């Protein structure tokens with residue numbers, strides 16, 4: 030889907046981002062790619078075979094988000110190349126009311142975060158040619174996001190018969206979000222998992238463990254996965270085979286600090302710069318401090 034907003038230059042001008050967001054909000058569009066990095070892209074990039082999607086409120090992007098993305102791009106060897114990553118800001122959340130910061134601030138941070146990620150992957154993994162998109166969607170649930178991404182012209186390739194071939198999406202989530210993805214309360218009016226059929230038929234979910242906080246320890250998370258494999262979803266019109274489309278990967282190591290966007294906002298509210306800078310990438314940290322983001326609470 031081409032748009033006048035595409036490739037907002039560097040995404041630092043908050044007013045320009047705001048104007049793009051307003052245009053998006055008042056348009057019938059449900060998804061829009063606002064920036065693609067790096068600027069000079071490898072030829073193959075327009076037709077990825079695997080599209081990783083990190084959907085988040087990015088309030089702000091953290092080192093946990095960075096790990097989720099780089100782990101997928103660098104270590105998910107089984108997926109088809111070329112790979113591409115979409116950082117997707119959800120302007121509507123399935124659970125949460127909007128909180129600080131404003132969406133334009135979040136997009137500016139996502140853009141800085143994407144630049145830092147591309148740079149880090151070049152340095153660490155020797156990985157040239159990773160293409161990262163920064164986009165927005167009005168859709169809150171994963172099943173709806175997957176559908177609008179499929180329809181987004183930026184990612185289709187042409188099949189042998191000349192038709193459009195949608196790319197396989199791998200949705201990157203934390204364990205807490207997998208539990209919510211498979212919770213029937215998000216699927217009115219029938220409140221069954223049947224609407225997820227189209228998601229799991231075509232796409233996958235790569236789940237990072239999230240332990241040591243409110244989401245249970247390793248054993249509880251393993252037990253949850255075992256129940257899925259044994260067909261726990263079937264009573265809710267889900268399918269046991271879907272478990273094969275869900276991959277659980279390691280997250281934080283034992284003893285490593287717990288990272289969340291909430292913790293960043295709390296550090297900023299306490300004016301604890303040192304704590305804040307440990308939770309986010311350097312450029313995002315600098316932006317938060319310069320803009321005095323979250324200092325009034327949130």
Ligand SMILES: Nc1ncnc2c1ncn2[C@@H]1O[C@H](COP(=O)(O)OP(=O)(O)OP(=O)(O)O)[C@@H](O)[C@H]1O
Nearest residue numbers: 085086087093202203206237238239288289290291
């Ligand atoms: N530390 C983490 N470990 C594993 N997954 C994470 C972690 N932080 C975020 N995620 C996952 O990344 C996705 C987007 O994260 P989200 O924006 O909800 O971050 P958050 O830190 O949970 O936010 P908040 O603290 O504002 O609730 C979600 O699927 C979430 O589960």
Ligand SMILES: NC(=O)c1ccc[n+]([C@@H]2O[C@H](COP(=O)(O)O)[C@@H](O)[C@H]2O)c1
Nearest residue numbers: 085086119122123169170171209210215
């Ligand atoms: N069943 C679902 O598809 C479902 C449930 C809960 C959250 N979500 C989405 O997950 C993303 C991350 O959510 P949180 O910021 O609440 O962790 C948001 O885009 C949110 O809308 C989707």
